[in-house]
Amino acid sequence: MTSLPQSTEKKLGLVIDLDTCVGCHACVVSCKEWNTSNYGSALSDVDAYGPEPQGTFLNRVHSFEAQPESGCSQTVHFPKSCLHCEDAPCVTVCPTGASYKREEDGIVLVNEADCMGCGLCAWSCPYGARELDQIFGVMKKCTLCVDRIYNENIPEEDRVPSCVRTCPAGARHFGDLGDPDSDVSRLVASRDGMDLMPEMGTKPVNKYLPPRLKDVPSDAALEATHKTPEGLFAWLDKALEKL
Amino acid sequence: MHPAPSIILFTTLSGLGFGLLAFLGLGLPPVTGWVAFVFFFLANALAVGGLLASVTHLANPKNAIKAFREWRSSWLSREGVLAVASLLVMGVFAVALVFFDIRLRTVGALGALLSLATVFTTSMIYTQLKTVPRWNEWTTPPIFMLHALGGGALLAGQPRLAAILLIALGLLMMWAWIKGDEKSLAGTTMETATGLGRIGKMRLLEPPHSGQNYLLKEMAYEVGRKHAQKLRILSLLLGYALPAALMLLFTVHHLTALIAIIAHLIGVAAGRWLFFAEAAHVQRLYYGK
Ligand code: SF4
Ligand code: SF4
Numbered sequence: 349m350t351s352l353p354q355s356t357e358k359k360l361g362l363v364i365d366l367d368t369c370v371g372c373h374a375c376v377v378s379c380k381e382w383n384t385s386n387y388g389s390a391l392s393d394v395d396a397y398g399p400e401p402q403g404t405f406l407n408r409v410h411s412f413e414a415q416p417e418s419g420c421s422q423t424v425h426f427p428k429s430c431l432h433c434e435d436a437p438c439v440t441v442c443p444t445g446a447s448y449k450r451e452e453d454g455i456v457l458v459n460e461a462d463c464m465g466c467g468l469c470a471w472s473c474p475y476g477a478r479e480l481d482q483i484f485g486v487m488k489k490c491t492l493c494v495d496r497i498y499n500e501n502i503p504e505e506d507r508v509p510s511c512v513r514t515c516p517a518g519a520r521h522f523g524d525l526g527d528p529d530s531d532v533s534r535l536v537a538s539r540d541g542m543d544l545m546p547e548m549g550t551k552p553v554n555k556y557l558p559p560r561l562k563d564v565p566s567d568a569a570l571e572a573t574h575k576t577p578e579g580l581f582a583w584l585d586k587a588l589e590k591l
Numbered sequence: 592m593h594p595a596p597s598i599i600l601f602t603t604l605s606g607l608g609f610g611l612l613a614f615l616g617l618g619l620p621p622v623t624g625w626v627a628f629v630f631f632f633l634a635n636a637l638a639v640g641g642l643l644a645s646v647t648h649l650a651n652p653k654n655a656i657k658a659f660r661e662w663r664s665s666w667l668s669r670e671g672v673l674a675v676a677s678l679l680v681m682g683v684f685a686v687a688l689v690f691f692d693i694r695l696r697t698v699g700a701l702g703a704l705l706s707l708a709t710v711f712t713t714s715m716i717y718t719q720l721k722t723v724p725r726w727n728e729w730t731t732p733p734i735f736m737l738h739a740l741g742g743g744a745l746l747a748g749q750p751r752l753a754a755i756l757l758i759a760l761g762l763l764m765m766w767a768w769i770k771g772d773e774k775s776l777a778g779t780t781m782e783t784a785t786g787l788g789r790i791g792k793m794r795l796l797e798p799p800h801s802g803q804n805y806l807l808k809e810m811a812y813e814v815g816r817k818h819a820q821k822l823r824i825l826s827l828l829l830g831y832a833l834p835a836a837l838m839l840l841f842t843v844h845h846l847t848a849l850i851a852i853i854a855h856l857i858g859v860a861a862g863r864w865l866f867f868a869e870a871a872h873v874q875r876l877y878y879g880k
Contacts, residue, residue, distance in 0.1 A: 350664045350665055351663060351664045366787075376799075400802055402800075402802045402803050402804050402805075403804075405804075408799035408800065409799050410795065410797075410798065410799045410877055410878075411795075411796040411797040411799075412781075412785055412787065412793050412794065412795060412796055413793070413794045413795075413796040414787050414790035414791045414792070414794075415791045415792045415793075415794065416790055416791035421791075422791075423796060424785070424787060424790075426785060426877075428799075428877065437720075437722075440664045440665065441665055441666070441667065441716075441720075442661060442665055443657075443658040443659075443660070443661050443667040443668035443671065444654055444657040444658050444661065444668075445657065445660050445661050446657075462654055463651060463654060464649050464650075464652065464653075464654035464655050464657060465649050465650025465652075465654075466648070466649055466650075466667065467648075467650070467809065468667055468716070470806075470809065470810075471592070471720055471722065471723070471810070472719075472720055472722060473722065473874070474721070474722045474873050474874060475874060475877070476806045476810065476874035476877055479804065479805045479806060480650055480805050480809075484651075485649075485650030485651035486650070486651055542786040543786070544784060544785070544786055545779055545783050545784055545873065546783070547778065547779060547783060548721055548722070548779070548873070549721070556786055558786065558787065558789060558790075559787075559790070
């Protein structure tokens with residue numbers, strides 16, 4: 349059924365801290381590693397060792413530069429994957445019923461046995477979170493590691509999405525955003541967590557934490573430190589002046 | 592958006608085919624016997640040919656049959672259901688007319704309605720996408736409908752009606768182009784895409800990958816502005832102005848009709864190419880485009 353559930357019991361999702369992310373792409377690699385060998389078909393690469401390599405990824409890290417009105421620009425590394433939207437347009441457009449949102453935890457998934465590879469769901473996603481696999485011909489997207497988070501065959505500390513487990517900077521958090529008392533919800537509340545493209549009306553579950561405000565202006569370090577000479581330099585200054 | 596030839600063929604040919612079917616269902620032109628057979632053959636060849644072209648666009652066509660399932664929520668599914676329904680109903684009408692010389696008026700009218708409804712569902716597949724502001728406009732459905740009706744009238748030998756519809760269509764196309772240029776990405780910017788407008792103006796420092804990928808190929812297609820203007824003019828002249836002029840100013844016989852139809856097809860194909868190529872998707876903002 350590609351109608352959306354009225355509401356979901358949980359709203360599992362990610363909180364991504366743009367203040368902490370160092371842009372190392374470890375999450376990109378670990379995501380590919382886990383998901384190419386688990387849920388659904390593999391994440392194929394085409395021309396992997398040739399001149400024009402390309403492949404399917406469920407998570408990618410963009411790097412932006414924000415230029416304030418004055419002062420230095422600021423680099424922001426920006427990981428992006430499916431945001432498991434509450435009003436997910438990718439689900440309702442799907443003609444085959446392959447795309448669906450789970451009632452129990454809100455995860456948006458593709459049932460590859462039904463997908464016909466029309467690509468309409470990727471067109472409907474504002475965020476570029478869905479990629480049609482070029483070899484297997486089915487739509488791939490973040491599963492929130494649905495095959496890890498409930499998996500009793502792996503140690504408990506591994507029962508989080510692969511990207512969260514891997515991030516060396518601790519920039520990725522996983523939890524129930526539908527529960528206002530969960531760690532992730534509190535984090536969002538305390539750090540002014542935000543939606544991407546709210547004007548699209550998709551109501552993303554995943555939230556982004558903006559970089560913290562700088563405690564000193566970014567160009568403060570660039571100011572000249574020795575404006576008035578002291579000590580030996582003061583004497584030299586004077587001596588030179590007299591010449 | 593990537594202007595895939597299969598989709599351009601599909602929307603152009605099927606639209607025309609269903610337009611002609613609609614006229615035939617209403618008894619225009621009032622043909623019977625073998626002449627009717629030729630008309631129905633043409634209409635079905637266009638409609639079915641277009642649908643087959645669209646199937647080649649699928650990356651996993653073995654599941655195409657499942658596309659009839661989600662008609663409650665999906666416009667693409669509705670299109671599939673209605674396309675098959677119109678072909679079946681019009682098939683009954685055609686067989687009765689061609690082989691038994693019986694005109695089942697109600698069946699024909701129902702078939703006409705279904706054919707036009709099919710074209711409407713096609714238009715809604717594009718209109719519904721908020722992510723492509725140029726398509727997400729009230730003009731998209733009437734443009735698709737007028738293509739089916741205008742082209743259908745042309746094929747059904749209704750010169751005056753065809754001319755009026757094509758002129759209206761040409762004007763609407765111009766309006767949609769101008770409004771679409773103004774609308775651009777409808778207020779979505781790199782700042783809203785990243786949520787970082789609070790810091791300042793955003794710029795892409797480094798893309799997430801050094802090569803191509805599906806998203807760039809499918810969603811970040813770009814056409815040169817000059818190119819686009821030329822194609823717009825070509826599309827307007829050949830697709831709508833020339834056929835309308837031929838229909839109004841000359842006595843219509845086979846040759847003028849043939850020229851009008853060929854010009855119309857070329858013009859429409861050019862316009863459809865632009866429909867896709869000029870449609871900017873908001874996700875290109877994440878690539879700094
Ligand atoms: S981010 Fe895109 S793919 Fe994921 S739920 Fe939202 S619209 Fe669908
Ligand atoms: S590509 Fe697959 S999942 Fe996406 S809309 Fe088409 S059938 Fe549904």
